[in-house]
Amino acid sequence: MSRESELKEKLKEWIIKNSRSEKVNEINNATKILEEKIVTSLQIMELIVYLEQLTGRPVNPDQLKPGAFSSIEHIYDVFYEGK
Amino acid sequence: MIYSDRLNLVSEKLSATSVKKYNNPYTTIEWPEQLDDKALCFSKDMISISRTPLFQDLTEEQVLKLALYEAVNFFSLNISGERELIAGLSKRLYKNYSPEMTEYIHHFLDEENKHMVWFGTFSEKYAGKVYQDKKIVFPRSYEEGEEDFLFFTKIVIFEEIVDRYNYLMAGDESLDPLVRQIHHQHHVDESRHLAFGREIVCHLYKEFSPRWSEETRDGISDYIKNYMVSTWKEYFNPDVYVDAGITDEAYELRELAWNSMSGFRKEISHKCVEFFQKKEFIKGEPEL
Numbered sequence: 108m109s110r111e112s113e114l115k116e117k118l119k120e121w122i123i124k125n126s127r128s129e130k131v132n133e134i135n136n137a138t139k140i141l142e143e144k145i146v147t148s149l150q151i152m153e154l155i156v157y158l159e160q161l162t163g164r165p166v167n168p169d170q171l172k173p174g175a176f177s178s179i180e181h182i183y184d185v186f187y188e189g190k
Numbered sequence: 191m192i193y194s195d196r197l198n199l200v201s202e203k204l205s206a207t208s209v210k211k212y213n214n215p216y217t218t219i220e221w222p223e224q225l226d227d228k229a230l231c232f233s234k235d236m237i238s239i240s241r242t243p244l245f246q247d248l249t250e251e252q253v254l255k256l257a258l259y260e261a262v263n264f265f266s267l268n269i270s271g272e273r274e275l276i277a278g279l280s281k282r283l284y285k286n287y288s289p290e291m292t293e294y295i296h297h298f299l300d301e302e303n304k305h306m307v308w309f310g311t312f313s314e315k316y317a318g319k320v321y322q323d324k325k326i327v328f329p330r331s332y333e334e335g336e337e338d339f340l341f342f343t344k345i346v347i348f349e350e351i352v353d354r355y356n357y358l359m360a361g362d363e364s365l366d367p368l369v370r371q372i373h374h375q376h377h378v379d380e381s382r383h384l385a386f387g388r389e390i391v392c393h394l395y396k397e398f399s400p401r402w403s404e405e406t407r408d409g410i411s412d413y414i415k416n417y418m419v420s421t422w423k424e425y426f427n428p429d430v431y432v433d434a435g436i437t438d439e440a441y442e443l444r445e446l447a448w449n450s451m452s453g454f455r456k457e458i459s460h461k462c463v464e465f466f467q468k469k470e471f472i473k474g475e476p477e478l
Contacts, residue, residue: 127412141328148328149413149420155324156428160441168326176326 114161114187118179121157125150136179151176158186192338192394193288200389201294204382208297211378215304219371225316229366230254231261233359238426239436239443241450248436256434261369262317264355265309267424268376270323271348272302278341286338294386301379308372321429325420333406335398339391340413343471346387347418350462353380392469408473414466415476422455422478423448452478 108116115136123131128145140146146154154176155166166186175185225231234253237260239245248256279299284292313320332340356377360370399407426448428440437443455478456463466472 147416148326148330149416151326152324152420153423155326156423156441156444160428166324167322168324169322171326 111183111187115179115183117161118182121154122146122179125153134179136183138179139177140179141176146176154182158182162186191288192286192397193291194393197389197393198288198290200386201288201290204386205290205294205297207382208294208301208379213304213375215307218375219308219311219368221311221315222368225258225368226366227254229369230257230362230364231316231366231369232257232264233362233365236260236355236358236454238451239431239447241454242443242446244437244443244446252434252436256430256436258317259430259433262313262319263321263425263427263430265313265372266321267323268352269306269309269313269320270325270424271352272306274325275345275348276302278345282338291390298383298386301383305376305379308375312368312372317433319433321427323424333398333402335394336402336406336410339394339398340410342387342391342394343414343466344417346384346391346465347414347421347462349380349384349387351421351458353377353384354458356380388465391471395469395471411472411474414472415474418459418463418476419478422459426451 119134119136122134122140122145126145128143130143131145134140134145138145141148155168159166171185174181176182230253234240234257237245237253237257239256245253276299279295279302283295283299287295310320353376356373359365360374360377362370402410426444428444431437431440431443459476459478463472463476463478
């Protein structure tokens with residue numbers, strides 16, 4: 108498994124563990140996790156802590172662009188690829 | 191306009207007390223150049239990792255350092271909570287609230303600003319930092335009265351927890367006298383803020399909830415319970431463990447600490463949870 112696939116899989120596992128949505132088992136990397144209410148705004152703080160753990164870099168929420176957490180694909184691009 | 195005779199009366203009484211207890215934040219507290227290096231800045235049994243095996247192995251010196259950063263984290267999360275509170279209260283000035291309530295909101299704002307002066311000064315002067323919060327708020331739509339109800343409910347949750355910490359630490363003789371004084375001063379003002387918060391959430395719920403759909407009421411119940419959990423999560427900051435130099439595995443330690451303090455969180459939040467259940471704002475228990 109490539110590093111990219113491994114990280115996306117870890118993010119998916121985190122979402123499955125923490126989501127309260129019944130739709131969580133149907134998600135893929137492109138699923139709109141906020142729009143579909145699979146992850147809530149209150150869970151973002153914990154997701155940020157998890158991303159800091161995975162990347163080893165601090166995250167400043169004030170510098171994030173809108174949509175940074177829209178999908179696993181997008182989270183990977185923003186936090187690992189710096190897009 | 192949002193008001194009731196009772197809310198106006200409570201607001202008038204609280205404003206009168208705020209005027210009577212008015213203080214100058216720059217003279218109320220004197221800041222020594224250095225803290226007492228033998229005194230704790232945070233109660234030992236309230237330190238987030240105090241119930242993990244690692245804590246038992248720490249030296250006295252390590253505990254003192256950890257206690258300083260736990261205090262800075264506590265003051266930092268107060269700053270971020272009060273920043274949000276001040277923004278929300280300012281937005282409501284001279285809008286939908288009675289003149290009596292508006293007058294009290296002015297005191298509320300003034301007092302929260304003073305607290306931030308104390309918390310910020312302590313953190314910057316003795317630790318050289320304020321921890322940044324990780325909260326993000328996404329815009330959403332609300333039913334009538336729902337946004338105000340949730341805003342004041344979040345204040346009650348935040349302040350109920352903080353005030354228990356203030357009360358307990360103000361009375362802890364093992365703490366540095368400066369730390370105890372900050373907690374004491376905060377507690378004195380906070381008891382008024384809590385009285386106002388509890389009155390207003392009851393009024394808003396009574397006024398608006400009969401018009402809310404069942405889905406909205408269920409959503410509110412879930413939101414309040416989840417907000418309590420996410421508020422508590424901020425008390426477990428991995429950066430504190432790194433800054434105190436006690437571990438290289440701060441995130442793993444955080445998880446251990448979180449799991450070991452469930453009973454403590456329930457105890458501290460007990461009154462608040464009971465209040466929400468009694469008023470039927472929430473169904474069931476938050477997962478503390």
